[in-house]
Amino acid sequence: MSQSPVVRLMDVSKRIGGRTIIDRVSLEVNSGEVFGFLGPNGSGKTTTIRMMVGLMALSGGDIQIAGHSIKTEFPQAITQVGAIVENPEMYKFLTGYQNLLHYARMNPGVTEQRIHEVVKLVGLSERIHDKVSKYSLGMRQRLGVAQAVIHRPKLLVLDEPTNGLDPAGIRELRDYLRLLAREEGTAVFVSSHMLSEMELMCDRVAILQKGQIIDIRSIRAAVEETTHTAENVLFEVDHPDAALGVLEGHSSGRVEDGALIVTADRSTVASINRRLVEAGINVYGIRVKSKSLEDQFLEVTAGDTIG
Numbered sequence: 001m002s003q004s005p006v007v008r009l010m011d012v013s014k015r016i017g018g019r020t021i022i023d024r025v026s027l028e029v030n031s032g033e034v035f036g037f038l039g040p041n042g043s044g045k046t047t048t049i050r051m052m053v054g055l056m057a058l059s060g061g062d063i064q065i066a067g068h069s070i071k072t073e074f075p076q077a078i079t080q081v082g083a084i085v086e087n088p089e090m091y092k093f094l095t096g097y098q099n100l101l102h103y104a105r106m107n108p109g110v111t112e113q114r115i116h117e118v119v120k121l122v123g124l125s126e127r128i129h130d131k132v133s134k135y136s137l138g139m140r141q142r143l144g145v146a147q148a149v150i151h152r153p154k155l156l157v158l159d160e161p162t163n164g165l166d167p168a169g170i171r172e173l174r175d176y177l178r179l180l181a182r183e184e185g186t187a188v189f190v191s192s193h194m195l196s197e198m199e200l201m202c203d204r205v206a207i208l209q210k211g212q213i214i215d216i217r218s219i220r221a222a223v224e225e226t227t228h229t230a231e232n233v234l235f236e237v238d239h240p241d242a243a244l245g246v247l248e249g250h251s252s253g254r255v256e257d258g259a260l261i262v263t264a265d266r267s268t269v270a271s272i273n274r275r276l277v278e279a280g281i282n283v284y285g286i287r288v289k290s291k292s293l294e295d296q297f298l299e300v301t302a303g304d305t306i307g
C-alpha cells in the first residue's frame, strides 16, 4: 500500500550569519513510524527541528506536513504538529489531569474522553490525579507528550526526549511512543545523540553530521532479526569487570563504557543473565547492540563530540 509521507523535508537549508548550519537535508517520515534523528552535539538537530515546528524560517528548500507547505500553508501545516522542543510548560501546583483539562479548553474539539485516551496511551492513568510537583522527570515527559498529542496531530516531534531519563524511563518512553505510532498512526520524530537509544526506539534513523544527512536506514527489523543469531549483547551491570570474570570460560566478552558486552545468541543471553545474578551481580538492563550501525555512526562522526 503506498501512502504519502506525513512529513517531508526537501533540500532544507539554514544559513545563519553567512554560515551554513543545515545543508540540503531531505527525509520523509510515514504514518505509524518512529523515526530517529541522530547526530553528535552541534550537528544541527535542534535547528532542523525548530524549522519543522515553525519556530525558525528556512533559508532554502521546503517542509511539507500532511501535504501542506510550512512556507505557503503554515496554519494547515502546523495544526498537524505536536511537539516538545523545550521543556513543556506545566502548572506544577495542579494535577496532571487539571493541566490537560486546561490545555484541552484551548483546543476546540478536544473532549474529556480524548483526555482519558491520551492519558492511557502514555501510561499515566494511575497518577493523573496527582500534583505535577510530585511527578518524576519521566512522568512530566509523559504528560508533555499527552499534551502534545491531545489534538491528534499527524506528526509528533521530540527534541532529545531521553535527556535526563534513567534506563527504565527510556524504556517506558520507547514503549509509549511505539504505542502512539501504532494505535494512532502518528509519525514520531525523535532526536538524540545516543545511538544505543535510537536503536531501541526507532524504525529508521537518519544520521546527521555537520548539517548534512550522511545515511538513512532501517534499524528495528535488523535488531529483531539479529536476536536469533549471535550478536553483541550489552549487559548493564553494577560491576562490569567482576561480571566479565564470572563469565570467563563460558562466554567471550569485554567491558566497554562501563557496560559488559558479550557475543551471544538469544538462548545464551538468558543463561548469562542467570549466571551473573547468581554471582551477586545486579543486572539493570540487557539489549542487543547493532554492530554495523554503531560502527558506521562512530565512523562517520569520528572527531566530533558524541555527547
Ligand SMILES: Nc1ncnc2c1ncn2[C@@H]1O[C@H](COP(=O)(O)OP(=O)(O)OP(=O)(O)O)[C@@H](O)[C@H]1O
Pocket: 016, 017, 021, 039, 040, 041, 042, 043, 044, 045, 046, 047, 048, 193
Ligand atoms: N541562532 C544561531 N546563531 C548562530 N549559530 C547557531 C544558531 N543556532 C545554532 N547555531 C549553530 O548551529 C550548529 C547546530 O546547532 P544545533 O543546536 O542545531 O545542533 P544540535 O545537533 O541540536 O546540537 P545539541 O544537541 O548540542 O543541541 C551549531 O554549531 C550551533 O552553534
